Amino acid sequence: MIKVGIVGGTGYTGVELLRLLSQHPEVSVEAITSRSEAGVRVCDMYPNLRGHYDTLTFSEPDAKTLGAMDAVFFATPHGVAHALAGELLQNGTRVIDLSADFRLRDADEWSRWYNQPHGAPHLLEEAVYGLPEMHREAIKNARLIAVPGCxxxxxxxxxxxxxxxxxxxxxxxxxxxxxxxxxxxxxxxxxxxxxxxxxxxxxxxxxxxxxxxxxxxxxxxxxxxxxxxxxxxxxxxxxxxxxxxxxxxxxxxxxxxxxxxxxxxxxxxxxxxxxxxxxxxxxxxxxxxxxxxxxxxxxxxxxxxxxxxxxxxxxxxxVKGASGQAIQNLNLMFGLKETQGLEAPAMMP
Ligand SMILES: NC(=O)C1=CN([C@@H]2O[C@H](COP(=O)(O)OP(=O)(O)OC[C@H]3O[C@@H](n4cnc5c(N)ncnc54)[C@H](OP(=O)(O)O)[C@@H]3O)[C@@H](O)[C@H]2O)C=CC1
Ligand SMILES: CC(=O)N[C@@H](CCC(=O)OP(=O)(O)O)C(=O)O
The missing domain is CATH 3.30.360.10 (Dihydrodipicolinate Reductase; domain 2)
Structure with a gap:
């Protein structure tokens, strides 16, 4: 099983990662963070997940716990992944960032649009833009993925x-x-x-x-x-x-x-x-x-x-605009079938 952590588990993309990953046969969610809900069980906050994550509990973001994972998803506001991604990568943990932190190749342009200094310009060169329909081969070998915006x-x-x-x-x-x-x-x-x-x-x-x-x-x-x-x-x-x-x-x-x-x-x-x-x-x-x-x-x-x-x-x-595309990237990075965990049809109506 691939062990993953999610930083920012109480947000909409975080809970969508949990919903989709509950059906993924090769992935186990071992850590999920929230500063405001630390100590609360995931299934108590999100009853749709009862029966799927009955013991998983939100915890404060902690580099040591996250560093023990094979991969960490960042489902956080802009700027958070800048601070933690470098340390995780050094530990051999792969990073899949749903925020915009690594999407623009030019750090100055990023600062202009996001109104803050870029926190990790040294990582930009190795970040791969996670649109599989354009960059599939690069994604397969990547350690750091910038998942495209919706x-x-x-x-x-x-x-x-x-x-x-x-x-x-x-x-x-x-x-x-x-x-x-x-x-x-x-x-x-x-x-x-x-x-x-x-x-x-x-x-x-x-x-x-x-x-x-x-x-x-x-x-x-x-x-x-x-x-x-x-x-x-x-x-x-x-x-x-x-x-x-x-x-x-x-x-x-x-x-x-x-x-x-x-x-x-x-x-x-x-x-x-x-x-x-x-x-x-x-x-x-x-x-x-x-x-x-x-x-x-x-x-x-x-x-x-x-x-x-x-x-x-x-x-x-x-999904394709955030959490599903993030899982599609994980499948490619870990040599799994690209569609694994993402095969159910849409709800209608
Ligand atoms: N919503 C969407 O459709 C899409 C969103 N995105 C991007 O994905 C990211 C997450 O979006 P979304 O789920 O909508 O966001 P939410 O605002 O719904 O959730 C943000 C999450 O991040 C956590 N968080 C906030 N600040 C910090 C911090 N400083 N350190 C650690 N954790 C923090 C929050 O929990 P807590 O404060 O308790 O720690 C919360 O769990 C954003 O960057 C967004 O732009 C990308 C594509 C589509
Ligand atoms: C309706 C709405 O407010 N949408 C958001 C975009 C959400 C998103 O994709 O966020 P990223 O910046 O991480 O890509 C917005 O326009 O700011």
Whole structure:
């Protein structure tokens, strides 16, 4: 069994790690931290886990306990993994960080967007960006994984086939994205209150959201040159889910492109990807179709055979957008079957 620890076990991504790992035949959760709930049994705080973790108890984060694990997940706010990751790696413990601490390669850029100094710039070179559909081979040999953010996962998976094929003008990409409220975490915040978030929808971060540089970095890698991206996130009245509507201008004259070519491009790009589902032509994927699962469902459209391509991509922000993708990375790092523990279908409705 692979022994794992979770730092930040009371948050939404922490409890989602526990739910998914309870079904993983090769992994045992041996340590889980919370400063505010230390001493409380996990199943007393989260009754959905009764019968699965009846003795596991939250404890204060402690480098010695965590250092005895094969791998540690950080499901913590930005900056926490900076402080602990180096020591764990020195002990031979692999680190899978769900926060943004190691996602940007440039420490100065990270400081600008996260409004704090980067706490571990010396680890950036070895950190691997954990999007398996782009970096599978590097992930297999990695000791430190930066799990992509939820919006960046949906946007990158949607744009990758078009950019890799050089089909669209990469200087004017537009990503219009919607998120459920669990994207904001479990901490009490006024915008997440029922009376604020239900029966209403709003954009936020339109002048610049911290996922912009992350998405730009990944898409620029795929394209080979720096991309120009407008990214506008929205908060929507649902609990889980990300819906990304992505626009691209075709470079070729529209009449040069056969109607079926775009569909075939997407199907070929993701033919061997266990967690990307290219839906039939004309589909409109729903966030509820990925609720609780690690799949990204994608559909590609070309309205009225014109020069604009519209890609629709949906994920569960807590699964493919965080905890499920983190487990997919662990499976790759430890030479397990990539889909292990992630095979159940979505809940419906
Ligand atoms: N929610 C989502 O959809 C997604 C979240 N993420 C990222 O994953 C990370 C976790 O998110 P989420 O689960 O939503 O967050 P939450 O706010 O719900 O939970 C944060 C957890 O971290 C612990 N924590 C907070 N501060 C510290 C600290 N200084 N040292 C140790 N533990 C700490 C908290 O417990 P306690 O204070 O008791 O110790 C809590 O368990 C964040 O970086 C987030 O940006 C990434 C993708 C999607
Ligand atoms: C709805 C909502 O508030 N979403 C969060 C993104 C959550 C997330 O993915 O966090 P990372 O920064 O770790 O990637 C936000 O916009 O800040």
């Amino acid at each position: 919006y960046p996962t949906a946007v990158q998976l949607g744009y990758l086939p078009l950019l890799e094929a050089g089909l669209i003008d990469a200087s004017q990409l537009i990503a219009d994205c919607k998120s459920g409220v669990t994207g904001a975490g479990r901490g009490a915040k006024v915008p997440s209150l029922l009376a604020e978030a239900s029966e209403s929808m709003k954009a936020y971060g339109a002048s610049g959201h911290r996922h912009l540089p992350e998405i730009r970095q990944g898409l620029s890698d795929a394209q080979g040159t720096k991309v120009g991206l407008t990214f506008v996130p929205h908060l929507t009245p649902m609990i889980r889910g990300i819906h990304a509507t992505l626009y691209g201008k075709l470079k070729a004259e529209p009449q040069e492109l056969q109607a079926q070519e775009l569909q075939e491009l997407f199907e070929a790009r993701y033919a061997n990807e266990p967690f990307v589902d290219v839906m039939p032509a004309g589909s409109h994927p729903e966030t509820r179709s990925v609720k609780g699962i690690n799949t990204c469902r994608i559909a590609v459209h070309r309205p009225d055979d014109g020069d604009t391509v519209v890609v629709l991509a949906v994920i569960d922000n807590l």
